[in-house]
Amino acid sequence: MKRVIAFVFALALTASLSGMALAQAPAAAPAPAPAVDDAAPAPTGEKAFKVLDANGDGKVTKEEFMAAAQKRAAARYDKLDTQNKGYLTKEDFTAARGKAREKAEARKAKKAAAPQQ
Numbered sequence: 001m002k003r004v005i006a007f008v009f010a011l012a013l014t015a016s017l018s019g020m021a022l023a024q025a026p027a028a029a030p031a032p033a034p035a036v037d038d039a040a041p042a043p044t045g046e047k048a049f050k051v052l053d054a055n056g057d058g059k060v061t062k063e064e065f066m067a068a069a070q071k072r073a074a075a076r077y078d079k080l081d082t083q084n085k086g087y088l089t090k091e092d093f094t095a096a097r098g099k100a101r102e103k104a105e106a107r108k109a110k111k112a113a114a115p116q117q
């Protein structure tokens with residue numbers, strides 16, 4: 001849930017920043033967005049901006065933003081489509097949710113077993 005909140009925050013932040021960037025003079029074509037590792041948590045703050053600002057000009061264009069979002073969405077789709085069918089079913093979503101729940105429970109158990117400082 002924290003990853004989702006962090007990602008939504010990063011999207012909202014970059015959406016507002018991209019609006020300002022669109023008011024600027026047109027920029028050169030953006031470089032390809034960096035590869036996205038879906039297993040890693042979504043970056044936040046300064047790191048999120050750097051990831052989205054593919055060409056490093058200090059501005060996130062709509063194209064840069066959409067390219068990063070598309071790569072992340074493609075990575076998530078591939079993770080859900082475990083059998084490479086080319087489509088998703090309700091069962092795919094249910095299985096993914098079950099795996100996520102198991103991981104969350106394992107993290108919770110590990111945290112509970114860790115010595116308190």
